[in-house]
Amino acid sequence: MDLEISILSEFSNVTFLIFGPLMTFLMRPYIQKRSRYIYVLFILFTITGLFSMYFHMTLSFLGQMLDEITILWLLASGYSLWLPRCYFPAFLGQNRSRYISLIVIITLVSTFLSFLRPTINAYALNVIGLHIVYIVVQEYKKTNNKELRHLIEVSTVIWALAFTSWISDRLLCSFWQWINFSYLHSIWHVLISFTFPYGIVILAVVDSTYEMPNKTIKVRYWPRDTWPMGLPYVEMGDDHKSC
Numbered sequence: 001m002d003l004e005i006s007i008l009s010e011f012s013n014v015t016f017l018i019f020g021p022l023m024t025f026l027m028r029p030y031i032q033k034r035s036r037y038i039y040v041l042f043i044l045f046t047i048t049g050l051f052s053m054y055f056h057m058t059l060s061f062l063g064q065m066l067d068e069i070t071i072l073w074l075l076a077s078g079y080s081l082w083l084p085r086c087y088f089p090a091f092l093g094q095n096r097s098r099y100i101s102l103i104v105i106i107t108l109v110s111t112f113l114s115f116l117r118p119t120i121n122a123y124a125l126n127v128i129g130l131h132i133v134y135i136v137v138q139e140y141k142k143t144n145n146k147e148l149r150h151l152i153e154v155s156t157v158i159w160a161l162a163f164t165s166w167i168s169d170r171l172l173c174s175f176w177q178w179i180n181f182s183y184l185h186s187i188w189h190v191l192i193s194f195t196f197p198y199g200i201v202i203l204a205v206v207d208s209t210y211e212m213p214n215k216t217i218k219v220r221y222w223p224r225d226t227w228p229m230g231l232p233y234v235e236m237g238d239d240h241k242s243c
Contacts, residue, residue, distance in 0.1 A: 012189035013056075016049025019231065023197055024220055026233035030204065033236050034212075035081060036190035044074040045196060052189065061118070068121045069111055076107040076126050084210045087135060122170075126163065132199070133159065139206050147219045148205050151232060155198035162191035201232040208236075 024031075024042040031038045048070045055063030082105045085094040092098045114121050115119070140152045169176065169184035176182055201219060208217040216237030221230030 012186035013049040013052045015190055015193040016052070017046060019193055020046030020049065022222070022231065023137055023200065023233060026220075026231070027200075027204075030234050030236045033215075034204070034207075037081060039078040040080065041074065041200075044070055044077060048074060049193070063117060064121075065114065066091075068114060068118075068125065071125055072110060072114070073107060075125070075132075076103050078200075078203065079103055081208045083096070083135070084139075084206060086210070126166070129163070136199075136202060141204075143206075143209075145205070148202065151198055151202050151205070151219065154229075155195055155202060158191055158198065159174075159195045162188050162195055165191060182218075196235070197231050201234055204234050212236075 007161050021181065023045075027038070048067065051063065051066040051070050055067045057063070080100045083099070085096065085099075088094050088096075088099050089102075092102065099129055110124075114124075128224055137154070140149060143149060165184045165188040170190065176184060205217055205219065208215055218235045218237060219232055220228060220235055221231060
C-alpha cells in the first residue's frame, strides 16, 4: 500500500510538467507584451512538479526543501509581477520597484527560516495561498466582468477542493488509513495544478485593468473555447484608439 501511494504521489505531479510548458506556449504573445519575467514563473511551476516527484520518490529532507522552496519562489514571483498597486504596503507609495525589492528580501529571509522549522513550511505556504484567495475575492466584488467572475468562481471551487484534500490528509491521516483511502495527497497535487492556470489568468486579467487599461484582454480556453471546461489563457489585443 505504501509503495502504491508513493507511486501515485509521484505520477500525480505529471500535470505540472504538462501545464507549465503548455501555458508558456499559449500565453507567449501576452508574455512578449507584458513581461518576459513571466517565463521564470512558468519555469518554477514546472520545476515544482519535478522536485515534488523527487521528494515523494525519496522522502528525503533535501527533496522536501527543494519542493517547498521552489513553491515559495513561485508564489513570490506571482506577487511581484501581478499584485495590484492598491494592495501595496502604504510606506512603498505604490512603487513596484521598491515592492519587488521588499518581496525578494522577504523571500530570501523566508528561505533561510524554512531550514530552521521545516515542519511548518507547508502550513506557511498555504497561509500565503489564503492571502491570494482574499485578494481574488476583493477583486471579485469590484468587477462586473463576466469572464473574470466565472474564472474566479471556478478557481475558488477547485482551490477549496484542493485545500480540503490537503488539510484532511494532514489532520485525519490515521482515519483515511483506517478506511484504506490514502490518496488525498495525490488528489491535492492534481487539483492544485489545475488551480494554477486559472490563478495566473485571473491575475493577468486583474493586472490589465490596473496596468494596461488601453489593452484588450481576451480569455481563451484550450483546446476549444466551446468546451464546458478547459485550460484558460489570455490573448492581448491592440490598443483601444480614441479620437
